[in-house]
Amino acid sequence: MKIKLLLALGLAALTTSLVQAQNIPLDAAVRTGKLPNGFTYYIRHNVEPKNRVVFYLANKVGSVLEADDQRGLAHFMEHMSFNGTAHFPKNELVNYLQKAGVRFGADINAYTGFDETVYQLPLPSDPEIVKNGLEIMHDWAHGATLETAEIDKERGVVLEEKRLGKGAADRMRTKYFPLILNNSRYASRVPIGTEEVLKNFKPEVIRRFYGDWYRPNLQALIVVGDVDVDQMEKTIKAKFADLKNPANARPRTKYTVPLTGKNQFIAVTDPEMTSTSAQVMIKQPELPLHTDAEYRTSIVRALYNDMLGGRYAELARQADPPYLNGGASIGGFLGGLDAYTISVTAKPGELEKGFKAAWRENDRAKRFGFTATELARAKAGYQNQLESALREKSKTPSSSYVSEYLQYFLHGTAAPGIDYEYKLVSSQLPGITLEELNTLAKTATKTTDRDILLLAPEKDKASLPAEAVFNKWIKEVEAENITAFKDEVSNESLLKKEPVAGTIISQSKDEKLGVTTLMLSNGIKVLLKPTDFKNDEVSFTAFAPGGTSLYSDAEYQSASAANIIPSYGAGNYNTTALSKYLSGKQMSVQLSIGERTQNINGGAVNKDLEGALQLMYAYVTEPRKDSVLFRGMITRSKAGLANRQNDPNSVFQDTISATLGNHSVRRTGPSVAKLDQVNLDRAYAIFKERFANLSGFTFVFVGSIDTVAIKPLLAKYIASLPVNGKTEPAKDLNINIPAGKIEKMVYKGTEQKATVNLVFSGPFDYNFENKLKMDALKETLQIRMLERLREDEGGVYSPGVRMATAKLPQGRFSTTITFGCSPQNVDKLIASALDEVEKIKTTGPSQLNVDKFKAETQRSIELALKTNGFWAGYLGGQLLNNENLHQIDDYIKQVNAITPADIKDAADKYLTGKNFIKLVLLPEAGK
Incomplete structure (x- = not known):
């Protein structure tokens, strides 16, 4: 008996040992104990x-x-x-x-x-x-x-x-x-x-x-x-150690969502639903992440989701896209389950067409699998993401580690650290085969534990399919003669024409800021601020005055739509080819036209920085026009607007925008009539006008910059950009929040809920000192709104105060107090909010709240100063406003000099109530 018991114990220990050997270890850099x-x-x-x-x-x-x-x-x-x-x-x-x-x-x-x-x-x-x-x-x-x-x-x-x-x-x-x-x-x-x-x-x-x-x-x-x-x-x-468990502790039951093997169907409608959607959720046991084998399976899933996502993106780029949105992926669900979900948001009246298109793409992958080129791109992207994380290992923020250990404790999700993950991926990724991905495609859409969920506006209830009809749609697609997916990859270079490099003609250095300023041969100015905040991250931003302000109201819709031109590709690459070209690269570039500026923003790891600058050059000098994609965008946009008026929040936001924008056509909400005004040829011409001449542009680069290696790239891709020496200052459109007292009540929705916006606005004497005082006013007012409306009166959950100040085109400010509440408490809470405004005007904030503002601001700026994003935004903003770059030097000193009297004076000067707009969303029953 004793021998048998020992043998049994030995076998159990051996089994446990083998299981533990397979487990992914916890990161050795974390100290853990119980x-x-x-x-x-x-x-x-x-x-x-x-x-x-x-x-x-x-x-x-x-x-x-x-x-x-x-x-x-x-x-x-x-x-x-x-x-x-x-x-x-x-x-x-x-x-x-x-x-x-x-x-x-x-x-x-x-x-x-x-x-x-x-x-x-x-x-x-x-x-x-x-x-x-x-x-x-x-x-x-x-x-x-x-x-x-x-x-x-x-x-x-x-x-x-x-x-x-x-x-x-x-x-x-x-x-x-x-x-x-x-x-x-x-x-x-x-x-x-x-x-x-x-x-x-x-x-x-x-x-x-x-x-x-x-x-x-x-x-x-x-x-x-x-x-x-x-x-x-x-x-x-x-x-x-003094924490104690209850004497008779209740067992912590692990609840789950059971798999029943059944298929289910439900259609739900609501008067405020704005679109019709269908989801097919196929539930399965959750994939744990404890062992190397499970980690490998998770990689296979990630590759699968990436490749399938690319196919759905191509499907959406049609002249007449079959749906508003569609896709399929496998991921977490709830209660110990994962789910493979195929979803579609249909155009009005086209649920069958939209769903069949989504299911057809899934069925295509199931029948024919994926291609070798798709898998190669997905692998490259996965590997590059991990390599990027490894390079940033010494700069990983504490919050990222916390998130990993949190999931490890709560769910047992492996948290081995980036070194282990990199080695594991490097050993496993090359061996993942196309056959494995194709097997997953075949098995993902199993025929049991399948839930069909339809969500739609109430008015479309009668037209929704019954379960038998919906299942018939699936069978009809599966009976179709579908062809295999063709992965068309361009072998051409991105640029049709290589740039002729310019030169750097002068250089100066601001030692205190650590900023080097370069003047290029075409007149463009470049600022470089090398930092060590990230090991491998370069961000850049560029801007020049102009924007849509230079175009009439009649042309505004086309001028605004010019922002879609970069989505059509650049150089030799259309959208699909460019998407595949960028796959796996750690870079991004966006060109945009704002109201007062045209802008270029981007970033890359150092090895892809030249690629990012080359893409920027392509967008500027070789933009593309695609009438097929344009028609598809307009079609989707119109379909998306069909039920917009059902949503109370959309209606309210449109009212806010129109009221604060003095009903300018540039501020009112979207409409089919506005979409009809968009002309592709004019939008393309406006895009070229704004970027054909880069005179007046300033570029700011921040990050892990190699100041020697970057100069040839600047000469080739920025000093070669087209200029004609002329700049066009932005126009003052004089679209300001209207003066006087205005009240707008919007009655929409059935729930007993209200939303309140209280807006003070007017001219503002813009300078650095006054801006800081307004920041202090905003924060001390925020503290009091939280204390009064939430803590004292229990009438709101999360009151907010927003402060906006602008120097250009006019010195202006707006202060907005927002909160949601019960309709019957609207008047009472508005009175309380305005009472707090009066108190800060008459007696000023308490010294305690001013001290809180100073402490929060100091802690925030300490962190911000160590990020590339802050410096890119700060330098760009100061240059755009023609402000001194060294204002930041005295920031904390200036903040600490602010007194309650300063804030009282600012409140008294600006929150007069003479220019005051009250906007309230109430349920329709409140009319």
């Missing part, structure tokens, strides 16, 4: 960004664990973690973090899903702040006070968050979720919960949920940043 109480931790030192640390508290606790009387309380509990904990009573947690420069919502945040609740906290790595950060994490783990008064205050906020989600999508989801989730527990446990529970639950019900599930054996702390790993581990062990 305390005796089951609390797990992951710690990694990382200095991107420097002097920062990111804390995440992950809980394997979500809405799926709620009892019937707790529906919505997993999410409600997330809210309560910010409303009173052991060391931060009431709202003191948010208050403390704001003083430390952490913004509520933008930085400090949390989310609740079906299976997890996750809290995030990025902090400066100052020792005292880190110490308090760990205190916050400990409180979040099991230190919420859950005071009855605070619970009751938060009900309104959560109900308003639920109200924001109401509408056609929510109403339709309620109908089809039980079917596609096979009547599993997930179908009745949407995280936002039910109104009945949220309004009426007793405090002891949420305390019961908290006591049952917020426990150390379901929790993990993830810490990545500029910290001492050894010291952090000691602190975590000491601090979190």
